[in-house]
Amino acid sequence: MNSRVVEQTKIRRRSPCFTCAVRDSSFCNALIRGDEQPSDEEPSESQAQLKQVHQTIRARQNIYRARDETEDVHVICNGWAFRFVQLAEGRRQILSFLLPGDFESSASIFKSHRPFSIQALTDVHYCKFNRVDMQTRITEQPHVLKELARFWGDEQDCADHAIASLGQQSAEARISGLIIMLMERLRARGMAHNSSFSFPLRQQHIADAVGLTPVHVSRVIGQFHMAGIVRIAQRQIEILDETGLRRIANAR
Secondary structure (H helix, E strand, O other), X not given: OOHHHHHHHHHHHHOHHHHOOOHHHOHHHHHHOOOOOOOOOOOOOOHHHOOEEEEXXXXXXXXXXXXXXXXXXXXXXXXXXXXXXXXXXXXXXXXXXXXXXXXXXXXXXXXXXXXXXEEEOOOEEEEEEEHHXXXXXXXXXXXXXXXXXXXXXXXXXXXXXXXXXXXXXOHHHHHHHHHHHXXXXXXXXXXXXXXXXXXXXXXXXXXXXXXXOHHHHHHHHXXXXXXXXXXXXOOEEEEOXXXXXXXXXXXX
């Protein structure tokens, strides 16, 4: 191993990516290491050249503002964020919640302007990749393109489900579906313990994600509490009756 690769290895050991808890389940792993290389080995010289910039931001601050020009693509390392569009009269629609390991959007790799904003829901540590460098990595390494296609497919599935839910489902089904979706995503990252997991969403966030008012959300959550389906306290949620919750989510 030459001196340049040794130095790059030292830098990576100091990087938060080296000990990232969701590295193996995120698109970052394919970008930085590649499928052909075991995750416990150091990156090759060509792989280590993908530059990263790590930053931290407080809750309720914007990571990106809609239609700003940027050459960066953002990935959430720790904390929660969300993508949203600002509507008339101060209203907003939350498009998706970003969890640790999530890229903002697969389309962002190919566009310098985005139609959405990104805001930190909690304190967030995030990483910025240069989108042109990412494009080069994707075209040079087919396994990275394959991983991007998987990420895009999951993203499209979530968008399709959200459209169907907003257009056809009851308030109870929309809210329970959102809870289940977050639970499954956190379980896939090893961040849900039994049936309990972090839930920093306030009623306004839920309302903006499922197209309801905060008052309506409060009423539905109260019904779930009284029915012994979920318990929400201190920014944690416990699923008391997962079967019942899924039954509500699948109702039309």
